[in-house]
Amino acid sequence: RDTRGVKMGAFDGKVALVTGAGGGLGRAYALALAKEGAAVVVNDLGVSRHGEDEGQALAEKVVDEIKALGGKAVADRGSVSSADDAQAMIARAIENFGRLDIVINNAGILRDKTLVRMDEAMWDQVIDVHLKGTFLVTKFAVEAMIKAGQGGRIINTSSYAGLKGNFGQTNYGAAKAGIAGLTRVVALECARYKITCNAIAPVAKTRMTEELDMVPESYAAEDVAPLVMWLASEEAAGVSGRVFGAHGRHYFEY
Ligand code: NAD
Numbered sequence: 305r306d307t308r309g310v311k312m313g314a315f316d317g318k319v320a321l322v323t324g325a326g327g328g329l330g331r332a333y334a335l336a337l338a339k340e341g342a343a344v345v346v347n348d349l350g351v352s353r354h355g356e357d358e359g360q361a362l363a364e365k366v367v368d369e370i371k372a373l374g375g376k377a378v379a380d381r382g383s384v385s386s387a388d389d390a391q392a393m394i395a396r397a398i399e400n401f402g403r404l405d406i407v408i409n410n411a412g413i414l415r416d417k418t419l420v421r422m423d424e425a426m427w428d429q430v431i432d433v434h435l436k437g438t439f440l441v442t443k444f445a446v447e448a449m450i451k452a453g454q455g456g457r458i459i460n461t462s463s464y465a466g467l468k469g470n471f472g473q474t475n476y477g478a479a480k481a482g483i484a485g486l487t488r489v490v491a492l493e494c495a496r497y498k499i500t501c502n503a504i505a506p507v508a509k510t511r512m513t514e515e516l517d518m519v520p521e522s523y524a525a526e527d528v529a530p531l532v533m534w535l536a537s538e539e540a541a542g543v544s545g546r547v548f549g550a551h552g553r554h555y556f557e558y
Pocket of ligand 1: 323324325326327328329330347348349350351362382383384385409410411412413433437461462463464505506507508509510511512513519
């Protein structure tokens with residue numbers, strides 16, 4: 305609480321960009337950050353496929369939820385795999401909220417097939433969204449963070465599939481292993497600017513995993529959010545280049 309007795313959030317005055325934040329995990333991160341005072345750029349190119357909301361942009365939906373809680377947020381409908389859109393996301397943070405402190409690279413898609421049945425388009429789509437998307441958003445975010453000189457936090461999304469392997473996911477596994485590699489290099493390059501870069505490998509029940517028996521019903525996106533919040537916080541200033549698993553609320557380092 306401040307001197308007037310007003311409740312202070314852990315991320316008051318901070319600005320975050322969450323990609324793919326209309327979905328399960330990204331929405332949970334955006335809401336958690338906003339509840340702790342961060343202003344959030346909510347990115348997603350998706351559109352709701354459910355009931356009365358059908359056709360509504362997912363990013364706008366989450367922005368409405370944040371505003372209903374008294375938080376600050378702006379929607380962005382760009383694709384992470386477009387360089388122009390990635391630059392526009394960073395600009396949106398700075399134009400609307402004056403700075404950018406935290407980036408959560410979370411956008412993702414699946415196009416599963418066994419190797420022999422996987423065609424080139426399925427390979428390219430998954431590599432483009434996950435690996436190229438993480439590269440582009442991180443590149444332009446780090447450029448802006450170095451310019452501002454106030455440090456920053458980059459949190460990427462890897463996966464069990466990329467670290468240990470999973471059937472039918474050569475494209476996704478390669479992209480997620482690549483994200484772990486990118487994370488370590490960005491951590492080394494950015495240490496001098498007080499910018500940390502870590503990755504998480506979550507397991508949670510979301511639209512992406514709704515049909516997978518191996519993901520327990522009780523593993524919620526909200527269970528993963530505290531790990532992301534910690535990595536985004538001042539307390540984690542000395543943690544960089546690491547990959548953390550979050551199986552629901554069970555956290556460990558890979
Ligand atoms: P989700 O499908 O609910 O959310 C992903 C969101 O990304 C969607 O809303 C989608 O519209 C958006 N998106 C797709 N392509 C995009 C693009 N080009 N630009 C911007 N947004 C785009 O899935 P989720 O489970 O919340 O997944 C979030 C992240 O976590 C993904 O990177 C996923 O690979 C990773 N992951 C999830 C699990 C899990 O158990 N849920 C496990 C391992 C990794």
